[in-house]
Amino acid sequence: MIVSHGEVLTHKKYGEAYHSLTIVAPEIGESIKPGQFVNIKCGKDRSYILRRPFSVYRVHKRGGWASTLEIVFDIRGPGSEYLSQLRSHAIVDLIGPLGRGFQLPKRRAHCLLIGGGIGATPIFFLADELRNEGHRVDVILGARNAGLLLNPIEMRRLASVSLTTTDDGSAGDKGIVTDVLAETIERCGTEIIYACGPHPMLAAVSRIAVEKKVPVQVAVEELMACGYGVCMTCVMPMRRKRKRDEPPEDAVVYARSCTEGPVFNGAHVIWNGATDPVDEERSEPAPAAAGAREHAPPGN
Amino acid sequence: MSANLTTTLGALELSNPVLVASGTFGAGREGTAFVDLSKLGGIIVKSMTLVPWKGKPTPRMCETPSGMLNAIGIQNKGVDHFIAEDLPWLLKRRATVFASIAGNTVDEFVKVADKLRTGGRGIAAVEVNISCPNLEDRNNMFAHSVEATGAVVRGVKAALKRVPVFPKLSPNVTSLTDIAGAAIDAGADGLSLINTVFGMAIDVETRRPKLAGTTGGLSGPAIRPIAVRAIHDVHREFPHVPLIGQGGISTAADALESILAGASAVAVGTANFIDPRASMEVTSGIAAYMERHGVESVGELVGGVKLEG
Numbered sequence: 186m187i188v189s190h191g192e193v194l195t196h197k198k199y200g201e202a203y204h205s206l207t208i209v210a211p212e213i214g215e216s217i218k219p220g221q222f223v224n225i226k227c228g229k230d231r232s233y234i235l236r237r238p239f240s241v242y243r244v245h246k247r248g249g250w251a252s253t254l255e256i257v258f259d260i261r262g263p264g265s266e267y268l269s270q271l272r273s274h275a276i277v278d279l280i281g282p283l284g285r286g287f288q289l290p291k292r293r294a295h296c297l298l299i300g301g302g303i304g305a306t307p308i309f310f311l312a313d314e315l316r317n318e319g320h321r322v323d324v325i326l327g328a329r330n331a332g333l334l335l336n337p338i339e340m341r342r343l344a345s346v347s348l349t350t351t352d353d354g355s356a357g358d359k360g361i362v363t364d365v366l367a368e369t370i371e372r373c374g375t376e377i378i379y380a381c382g383p384h385p386m387l388a389a390v391s392r393i394a395v396e397k398k399v400p401v402q403v404a405v406e407e408l409m410a411c412g413y414g415v416c417m418t419c420v421m422p423m424r425r426k427r428k429r430d431e432p433p434e435d436a437v438v439y440a441r442s443c444t445e446g447p448v449f450n451g452a453h454v455i456w457n458g459a460t461d462p463v464d465e466e467r468s469e470p471a472p473a474a475a476g477a478r479e480h481a482p483p484g485n
Numbered sequence: 486m487s488a489n490l491t492t493t494l495g496a497l498e499l500s501n502p503v504l505v506a507s508g509t510f511g512a513g514r515e516g517t518a519f520v521d522l523s524k525l526g527g528i529i530v531k532s533m534t535l536v537p538w539k540g541k542p543t544p545r546m547c548e549t550p551s552g553m554l555n556a557i558g559i560q561n562k563g564v565d566h567f568i569a570e571d572l573p574w575l576l577k578r579r580a581t582v583f584a585s586i587a588g589n590t591v592d593e594f595v596k597v598a599d600k601l602r603t604g605g606r607g608i609a610a611v612e613v614n615i616s617c618p619n620l621e622d623r624n625n626m627f628a629h630s631v632e633a634t635g636a637v638v639r640g641v642k643a644a645l646k647r648v649p650v651f652p653k654l655s656p657n658v659t660s661l662t663d664i665a666g667a668a669i670d671a672g673a674d675g676l677s678l679i680n681t682v683f684g685m686a687i688d689v690e691t692r693r694p695k696l697a698g699t700t701g702g703l704s705g706p707a708i709r710p711i712a713v714r715a716i717h718d719v720h721r722e723f724p725h726v727p728l729i730g731q732g733g734i735s736t737a738a739d740a741l742e743s744i745l746a747g748a749s750a751v752a753v754g755t756a757n758f759i760d761p762r763a764s765m766e767v768t769s770g771i772a773a774y775m776e777r778h779g780v781e782s783v784g785e786l787v788g789g790v791k792l793e794g
Binding site: 415 | 508509510511515516518531539540542543544545546547548550553555557560705755757759761762
């Protein structure tokens with residue numbers, strides 16, 4: 186975990202909505218793991234003061250682009266607007282690697298990766314690493330419409346089975362990722378699920394994974410002020426083991442997404458408050474890593 | 486000549502005037518990747534309570550112009566955990582430790598203070614976070630009442646005996662000097678000024694508050710002038726009472742503003758979230774300023790704002 190100054194190598198776009206910056210940051214690029222994130226200072230205008238967390242889309246460890254990392258984002262406010270204007274040779278102030286990343290299977294496994302919208306970002310980095318270690322990678326990408334699917338052509342290249350869903354049917358199946366999840370688990374012999382996207386998607390994915398008895402790791406995207414564990418703002422409510430005679434609503438701990446996450450065991454997260462039924466049989470504390478995005482900014 | 490950065494808060498001597506504010510640096514562990522804790526004037530740890538508090542639901546934070554709002558609810562593992570785990574760890578790293586304590590009743594504050602007196606050997610001072618709802622007074626904040634402020638400080642001071650006690654006052658009051666006077670009369674050794682400023686933000690699309698707690702505390706550069714004014718007013722009224730200035734301090738110039746207004750030490754808060762090394766940069770910047778202006782001790786600057794001529 187270091188504070189570093191990186192130089193922008195390239196800016197490009199994926200489709201209409203998504204911006205990409207490839208940044209030369211050797212110390213971070215060489216050590217960061219899928220699901221971990223970087224926290225970037227967005228300009229000198231101090232009217233918006235906080236860094237913005239970004240998960241990493243790809244790293245390049247060899248060749249002409251060695252020691253670079255690539256972030257992908259959409260414009261949500263002044264911070265991401267500022268970053269979208271940066272071009273080659275611009276300097277960015279970033280802290281990383283932050284958080285706990287996805288835990289990779291210890292033995293060869295069939296992995297199903299699910300990305301919703303911009304939440305697909307860390308899924309690409311994860312797919313690269315899983316393939317490098319010889320695991321089978323299947324993927325479901327979902328988005329509101331075709332233009333918001335992140336690089337589906339590249340994902341088809343990485344995955345054994347690659348499905349897409351869009352809310353409006355403009356690409357792939359009409360519907361949402363969980364419409365096809367159960368049958369995909371059966372068809373692909375899925376042994377572990379990794380997901381990143383909006384909470385409702387992660388909640389639904391986790392519920393189906395629990396029903397199917399498949400382990401599920403989710404990367405959440407939470408508002409955060411510090412990114413390194415001190416501000417206590419980015420917490421997720423997690424079920425902990427109940428003490429004797431304790432009502433279930435008391436058996437809750439708030440875990441920091443920045444240090445204990447952003448990757449959590451989806452079966453342990455309380456997605457809809459303390460009444461959420463997904464809590465049985467919890468055993469280990471959640472594994473964790475990263476995959477965060479910009480704050481919903483003030484005003485825009 | 487390199488500047489002499491030592492400063493005093495009453496009987497307490499600090500190696501330099503720059504602390505980190507409560508709730509912005511945990512109990513130091515997370516910050517060690519960036520900061521040598523022994524180089525800080527002190528670390529005011531995250532507030533601790535009699536039993537663990539799990540904190541408020543999310544969202545707990547939103548960014549606002551030049552600042553941020555938070556409603557965290559003092560999520561902490563309790564005073565016993567601090568004494569068993571955090572304090573020995575901090576002392577091993579030669580940190581100057583300010584324990585921050587909180588509670589919902591006078592009795593809770595006193596019990597935490599009691600535990601620190603018996604188990605907290607090595608702490609330099611105690612900051613009293615009285616910006617907590619008082620369950621015995623319809624959840625009004627202790628810091629908003631002359632009586633409640635006096636009662637907490639009196640109880641805590643009696644429990645802690647010779648450990649210096651610094652109540653942290655809220656700026657959300659009609660007469661801050663009345664509250665300050667009550668704290669001093671009750672035995673405060675000095676004061677921390679200021680805690681966060683009440684605020685609220687609403688998402689106009691959903692028409693819901695941006696914080697789950699509805700309202701929260703505003704911090705960051707946005708509140709610095711409020712802190713400077715508070716420090717100035719209290720210092721003018723009680724010139725011999727040592728003050729820890731906090732509220733929106735990000736740079737050496739910000740820190741010097743609070744010192745010139747009357748603070749003998751300062752605490753860097755929200756800036757730690759953005760630049761974990763902010764406290765170190767503030768310290769070196771103060772040293773550079775002192776050399777540039779031929780100032781030999783921090784004390785020469787305290788309350789040194791020129792009001793006439």
